[in-house]
Amino acid sequence: MNNKLTALFKTKPKNLLNIFFTAGFPKLEDTSTILSALEQAGVDLIEIGIPFSDPLADGPTIQESSKIALENGMSIEMLFKQLHQFRAQNAAFNTPIMLMGYLNPVMQYGIEAFCKRCQELGVDGLIIPDLPMYIYLTEFKEVFEKHNISNIFLVTPQTSEKRIREIDENSTGFIYAVSSASTTGGNTAFTAAAGYLGKLRDMNLNTPILTGFNIKNKQNFEDACSYVDGAIIGSEFIRQISQEGNLQNQITNYIQSIR
Amino acid sequence: MSYQVDKNGFYGEFGGAFIPELLYPNIEELQENYLEIEKSPAFQEEFNQLLKDYVGRPTPLFLAKRLSAKYGGEIWLKREDLCHTGAHKINNTIGQILLAERLGKKRIIAETGAGQHGVATATVCALKGLQCIVYMGEKDIERQAPNVARMKMLGAEVRPATSGSKTLKDATNEAMRDWINNPEDTHYIIGSVVGPHPYPDMVARYQSVISKEIKEQLQGLPDYVIACVGGGSNAMGAFYHFLDDPSVQLIGVEAAGLGVHTDKTAATLTLGTPGVLHASRSIMMQDKDGQVVEPHSISAGLDYPGIGPAHAWLKVSERAQYLAVTDADALTAAVECSRLEGIIPALETAHAFAVLGRLGLKPTDRVVINLSGRGDKDMDTYMKELDLFQ
Structure with missing residues (x-):
């Protein structure tokens, strides 16, 4: 199977909207x-979060959704089972899918087995926030490449230019630019990140850049896209689907409010 | 075999720095500077002077005659309970505050379980006039009230960690999140030999004064060194200068909680498997899906599902042995130490005393127990749990 992420970025698209949700939230069976x-x-x-008991890089919203998802019975095995069923019933589904999860559950599953399953299920990229670059390069890269999976690295306003260049060289897919050094779902004004995103844009990296953390509405989204190739919405999306009501309508209404 | 950290931050297969990119600059700054700063004469001079005049070091090595008579052998107590603030934790916080000062940090954060590390951090922050925020599990805030009051009196802000089991693990998560959100002006004083490289090595070095003194005071090698293990900082301090003396048996004592075969336990090395928790690869308590299991121990300082990577390596390489002691046995040992030696130990420390009867000591054996902390902070628990108060 081709990597849809790579294919998507070949056309150099702009204003990309990437949505994150926690698998198994609000209900176990909501994934499809x-x-x-x-x-x-x-x-x-689309970025699917694999819930973890100790999500260090996440703020209260995603911590809470992860906790509920685990209580609902979500696990890597369960998510793979759901994705398998989903693919079988939705052959025409064509949006790139990434999984985001912490290293420990992936390690316990077994990295080789995990990547193999990802490839079989059409998962195009992985975001593992506590997998440092040097460990990726020495222990994981070969397996990722064998299974045609992009590893998505993060950069922050504190990342040095030298390291950004190094990350650029080792990236396939896109680079995930955290808009301010913060756990997910924080309240830092997006405008504070403008200088940093401008700097990233001006570095003319080979890899496309999506920015995330703290993007909530149409205004934030458009601001972000004026600097980089697109933006990621996570915590705000989780908040939207946490409310009472019809899940499908909530999603449609929220995405329409952004675009 | 080397028991020291290698250049990549690993002890054998354990250790490393599994940090989110968000913390990379902070950790890189520490990795590049901690050794050079520690070795500088100015640091050494101030560190040693503070350990002497402020902490009260060297702490005595006391021959416990009545315990010796009961268990055979010669039982020596390393009196870390006599350190300023009542536990070994301050050795590390003195070292880290001097480091933070030299790195130009203005704001200090810490996690705490029993509150001893929180108090030791609040203390050095007061000493240096730095802002101090301590994360503490909500459950621990309840069971360690005297230490919460001490931290507040010292000018620290105590923030409750309300997620998960509301204990040390969750306080550590919150402290790491704080650091992610405040990467530039803040130093995170981790209280144990856990976390990403260089913390396990750095904390071990600051605590190694314990075994350095034992070696000098005992004038010869002991047969056993025994210490309780949560994250493992007092044990690592007590083991450090004996690691390359194979005749010295090193024994770490974990909290078994209600028992290692129950689901209410914190015996990480007895029950755990390799994994990544709090940014290092070590041994941890987890389920088949790699989710962290909520631990249980009556002692807040040992109520942790992970352990420092150096201990994982000492266990796997069979340099040290790790035993587990239940809540009930620790309570009994606390009373025994109080009544035989006139020393009320911390609940954490009481776990170390509880293995004395299992060693089959010979009269010539010399045993050092690291008496890591005093029991004042645990009087509420003792009064609640012990029959003698009923």
Whole structure:
């Protein structure tokens, strides 16, 4: 299977909207509803979070959704089972899918087995925030490449230019630029990140850049896209689907409010 | 075999720095500077002077005659309970505050379980006039009230960690999140030999004064060194200068909680498997899906599902042995130490005393127990749990 991420970026698209949600939230069986609704609403990329008991890089919203998802019974095995079923029933589904998860559950699953399953299920990229670059390069890269999976690195306003260049060289897919040094879902004004995103844009990296953390609404999204190739919405999306109501409508309405 | 950290931050297969990119600059700054700063004469001079005049070092090595008579052998107590603030934790916080000062940091954060590390951090922050925020599990705030009051009196802000088991693990998560959100002006004083490289090595070095003194005071090698293990900092301090003396048996004592075969336990090395927790690869308590299991121990300082990577390596390489002691046995040992030696130990420390009867000591054996902390902070728990108060 081709890597849809790589294919997507070949056309040098702009204003990409990437939505993150936690697998198994709000209900265990919502994965397929959310995936379908997101594609129908015209989202460009989808990031599925694998819940972890100790999500260090996440703020309260995603901590809470992870906790509920685990209580609902979500696990890597369960997510793979759901994705398998989803693919079988939605052959035309064409949006790139990435998984985001912490290293420990992936390690326990076994990195080789994990990547193999990802490839079989059409997962195009992985975001593992606590997998440092040097460990990726020495222990994981070969397996990722063998299974045609992009590893998505993060950069922050504190990342040095030298390291950004190094990350650029080792990236396939895109670079995930954290808009301010913070756990997910924080309140830092997006405008504070403008200088940093401008700097990233001016570095003319080979790898496309999406920015995330603290993007909530149309204004934030457009601001972000004026600097880089697209933006990622996570915590705010989780908040939207946490409310009472019809999940599908919530998703459609929210995505329409952004685009 | 080397028991020291290698240039990549590993002890054998354990250790490393599994940090989110968000913390990379902070950790890189520490990795590049900690050794050079520690070795500088100015640091050494101030560190040693503070350990002497402020902490009260060297702490005595006391021959416990009545315990010796009961268990056979010669039982020596390394009196870390006599350190300023009541536990060994301050050795490390003195070292780290001097480091933070030299790195130009203005704001200090810490996690704490029993509150001893929080108090030791609040203390050095007061000494140096730096802002101090301590994360503490909500459950621990309840069971260690005297230490919460001490931290506040010292001018620190105590922030409750309300997620998960509301204990040390969750306080550590919150402190790491704080650091992610405040990467430039803040130093995170980790209280144990856990976390990303260079913390396990750095904390071990600051605590190694314990075994350095034992070696000088005992004038010869002991047969056993025994210490309780949560994250493992007092044990690492007590083991450090004996690691390359194979005749010295090193024994770490974990908290078994209600028992290692129950689901209420914190015996990480007895039950755990390799994994990544709090940014280092070590041994941890987890389920088949790699989710961290909530630990249990009556002692807040040992109520942790992970352990320092150096201990994982000492266990796997069979240099040290790790035993587990239940809540009930620790309580009994605390009373025994109080009544035989006139020393009320911390609940954490009581775990170390509880293995004395298992060693089959010979009369000529010399045993050093690291008496890592005093029991004042645990009086509420003792009064609640012990029959003698009923």
